[in-house]
Amino acid sequence: MSRQPQDRALRTRATLVWAAAEVFAEQGYAGASVTKITERAGLTLGAMYFHFKSKAALAREIVLNQPGRVLPQHHSVGLQRAVDVTLTWAHQLLEDRVLLAGARLVMEQEEFLNEEQNSHQQWARILEEELAEARERGELLGGCDQAALARLIVNACTGAQMHAQIATGRRDLPDRVAEMWSCLLPGMATPEAVTAIDLDTARGQAS
Numbered sequence: 001m002s003r004q005p006q007d008r009a010l011r012t013r014a015t016l017v018w019a020a021a022e023v024f025a026e027q028g029y030a031g032a033s034v035t036k037i038t039e040r041a042g043l044t045l046g047a048m049y050f051h052f053k054s055k056a057a058l059a060r061e062i063v064l065n066q067p068g069r070v071l072p073q074h075h076s077v078g079l080q081r082a083v084d085v086t087l088t089w090a091h092q093l094l095e096d097r098v099l100l101a102g103a104r105l106v107m108e109q110e111e112f113l114n115e116e117q118n119s120h121q122q123w124a125r126i127l128e129e130e131l132a133e134a135r136e137r138g139e140l141l142g143g144c145d146q147a148a149l150a151r152l153i154v155n156a157c158t159g160a161q162m163h164a165q166i167a168t169g170r171r172d173l174p175d176r177v178a179e180m181w182s183c184l185l186p187g188m189a190t191p192e193a194v195t196a197i198d199l200d201t202a203r204g205q206a207s
Contacts, residue, residue: 015042019038020058025103056111063106073206087203103161177201
């Protein structure tokens with residue numbers, strides 16, 4: 001494929017993903033349809049099926065690519081990196097339609113993802129890696145199960161997102177995530193690590 005058609009194909013694929021994200025965020029998985037998505041994208045059904053075999057394939061694309069969109073601005077490792085990932089996610093969720101779609105789709109993901117692929121599992125794996133690094137750095141208290149902690153953090157962030165949506169349209173989500181960490185850290189981290197962690201919500205904002 002020459003460069004020009006290849007670039008056009010990439011633009012078409014991206015347009016479909018963005019349109020699908022808008023429709024999923026507004027109407028959920030069950031309420032969305034291929035027709036609604038292609039109309040929002042201004043594309044034909046043929047273009048849709050060239051890139052994605054089904055609505056489920058589009059939903060998988062959106063959910064499985066969530067972590068790649070959350071890139072903290074600050075260099076950090078271990079516990080601070082775990083904090084920065086969640087604060088960045090909380091800020092980006094306010095503006096990124098793909099992340100917003102993922103937040104809506106999380107409640108219906110059994111329709112298009114298997115248990116090993118689901119959103120909770122992928123975020124837990126990412127956080128568990130950072131917590132493993134935290135353990136290597138001596139930041140975690142002895143006896144802490146890093147896999148269980150990772151799942152707890154993901155569950156807490158999911159709950160915070162849902163409550164923030166109801167209460168403020170998610171505007172206070174970064175504050176809720178920082179509050180979550182302020183409660184969790186004393187029970188999981190050494191006193192020195194707790195003191196060193198920066199919970200300023202501005203760490204999650206784009207520069």
